[in-house]
Amino acid sequence: IPRRHLIHEKDNEMLVTITRQYEDYERCESMELDDKIRDLIAGTPEAISSDINVNSPKINWNFINYLISIFYSTNSLEQKIKCLEKQRQELLEVNQQWDQQFRNMKELYERKVLELKTKLAATEDICTLEKEQKQRVTEGDRQLEKEKESLREELEALQKENMLLKENNALTNRKKEHYACEIKRLNKVALQDALTIGSSSLSEGSEKCKGRCSHAEVRTKVESHKQQVRVASLRSYCQLTLF
Template identity: 40%
Template sequence: MESSTEFKKASDSQLEHKLGKKLATDMLEQQIISLEKQKQELLAVNNQWDLQFRKMKQQYEKKVTEMKAKLEAMQKTVSTLERERDQIQQECERLEILNMNRVEQEMSSYYSVRTKGEELVNKQDKKTLQEENRLLKEEIALGNTKKIHYEYEISRLNKVLVNSLRNQHAVSHEPRVDATEKNCSEEEMKVQIDVLRQQVQIYEEDFKKERSDRERLNAEKEALQRINEKSQTQLNKLNYQIKDCQEKKELLEKQVKQQAQDLQALTEKHGFSDQLLVPPFLSCSNCGSLHLPPQPQKTFASHGFNREQQGTPACFQFRKSTLQSTFCNQEHCDQILQMYSEGKIEK
């Protein structure tokens, strides 16, 4: 009985052991299945992350390549613009020198012409005209005096002639007198008539001479008037040239100021570190032309790219006097060159 009881206990203990072992195995299998499932999920997530990482890496590399290409293109553009700017600067310096030389030549020629004209009109023509005018006035006054004297003599002779004719007519109606008295009166009348004829002839010659002198004086007066008109025309021409030179001077000043404003706008647009200050013009008190004051050189450096900061390139160095006539782009330079080719601006 005891043995059967022990056997039963042993079998029960073995059964419990087997059941416990089976339960542990089932739990382990469930854990393994759960871990496998988690592993698969992790692998799927890792694959997704790997795909997304590769995709982002490709996009980043593509973007970096595009940025490098843009950077190279911008660097090429900047170098091209710098070369064009240097060429434009050189051309503008040449045009500035030509413009300043032309303005100085025009102003010097204008003042020389004006001085010569004033000297010619004031010193020579004016004195000559005044002297000739004085002589003409004296001759005209003398001619008027002679004319009055001749008119008085002619009227007096006419009165004498009328009186003699009246006396002759009265004598013809008087009673006859002695032959001797009649002969005397006739001889006296003939003598008086001859004298009157000679006087009339003399006065006629004087009158003709006076008329020729008057005509000569009128001709000289007309010649002097023509000379005066010619001098006035020359003076008007000189005044017109002065006005034309002043208009050209104002136009050049406007062009230079506009070019300076355009250049400063260009520098501000491209973002130079230092602001360009345009120096004022100095007007010469002698000739009236414009001159630029001497200014020190100033260095400008562009930003936006990695460059060595030890030294500024020479292409960024400008003289302030040169900046007055530097154009902002190629279009301004082409316009100025076209104006030179069309003759609107003298070379």
């Protein structure tokens, strides 16, 4: 477009130069055109060449040639101007098309950039959530491992305590059996002693009392000795149970 403006300016300068030259030439010659010369100027070059008499002394051939050159140059300039105007219009249309295409491409790429930014933000959010989830899972695993370790230690302590209780229970059972056997033996011994004491006291009483003691009193004494043996056995059993 700037080049077209330069060409147009050159054409305008040429027209101004030609006009000034013509005015200078007219002032220098100081002559008036007659009707025939005006007719020659208004006609075509072929008419001018056919109508002009070469031997006519009144016609200034230099001036006529100058007018003919102006005519040709004017037509050429008009054609150039039309051509340049056409080119200018075409360039304007092309520029408008390019401008529209540029705007469309700009809008398209702006939409794509916006979509990419949105996708990038969504991807960053997903990555952040995944990292946080992994951290939570890791922390949860660590906490779970700690709880498992604590439960494992408690289980081991309970197992050891259970083993000790079993050992103590076995020892207690053995002691209980031993004490039960001992109680039975003592009961037998006490019963035998009671029976022996009862029979001896009965014989002694019968001899001393000479028949004054009744059979009921002897029976009462035997029952009393048996009750004492039962009480002693019960006390031993209670002591064993408490132990």
